[in-house]
Amino acid sequence: MKKDMTVTYQVKNGIYVNMTNRCPCACAFCLRQNADGVYGSNSLWLQREPTVEEVCRSIAAWDLSQYEELVFCGYGEPTERLDDLLKVAKFVKARSPIPIRINTNGLSDLINGRPTAPELEDLIDTVSISLNATNAEDYESLCRPKFGPGSYDAMLAFTRSCVPYVPNVVMTVVDVVTSKEEQEKSRRIAEGLGAKLRVRPYES
Numbered sequence: 001m002k003k004d005m006t007v008t009y010q011v012k013n014g015i016y017v018n019m020t021n022r023c024p025c026a027c028a029f030c031l032r033q034n035a036d037g038v039y040g041s042n043s044l045w046l047q048r049e050p051t052v053e054e055v056c057r058s059i060a061a062w063d064l065s066q067y068e069e070l071v072f073c074g075y076g077e078p079t080e081r082l083d084d085l086l087k088v089a090k091f092v093k094a095r096s097p098i099p100i101r102i103n104t105n106g107l108s109d110l111i112n113g114r115p116t117a118p119e120l121e122d123l124i125d126t127v128s129i130s131l132n133a134t135n136a137e138d139y140e141s142l143c144r145p146k147f148g149p150g151s152y153d154a155m156l157a158f159t160r161s162c163v164p165y166v167p168n169v170v171m172t173v174v175d176v177v178t179s180k181e182e183q184e185k186s187r188r189i190a191e192g193l194g195a196k197l198r199v200r201p202y203e204s
């Protein structure tokens with residue numbers, strides 16, 4: 001593995017894990033399209049995807065007792081490597097009580113071709129799903145998912161399906177691309193699915 005390949009990096013009190021650059025979306029606001037790295041990290045573009053062993057080794061180099069959360073995030077959609085992600089989560093759970101979060105576009109079931117929420121049980125503490133829009137049409141023009149129509153409903157269904165298996169299910173909208181009215185609508189959508197809404201700033 002080349003030295004400048006960023007597999008894990010620190011953001012505030014969290015350790016972030018960057019396992020893949022693959023993503024079925026092309027969101028208009030995606031940081032991948034606007035910058036090389038975030039929060040002073042080296043480039044998050046991977047020369048190749050790190051193996052599970054390499055990811056575990058990279059995580060083991062941090063003193064996890066000093067951090068509040070471990071987050072699967074990075075420049076890509078973490079559930080593109082769901083099987084590997086869960087192997088890494090198992091590795092972490094065996095060694096540390098640190099809470100584990102996945103930041104996701106919520107399209108895991110479409111990506112993996114099966115219902116995936118039950119697999120998160122006992123391994124993932126928080127799932128943070130990008131809601132981004134309050135209807136399918138806006139969602140598709142903003143996120144441009146390769147699965148096309150039906151993606152928005154699949155994302156909502158995935159959110160609902162996580163609730164019995166994951167203690168903390170959160171939906172997010174980005175503040176700069178949503179009006180106050182849309183944020184309120186988003187809150188009602190999230191709560192209707194059993195999730196919470198977080199309005200997040202553009203950079204985080």
Ligand code: SF4
Nearest residue numbers: 023025026027030105
């Ligand atoms: S889902 Fe995330 S990684 Fe994928 S294009 Fe959208 S913002 Fe970027």
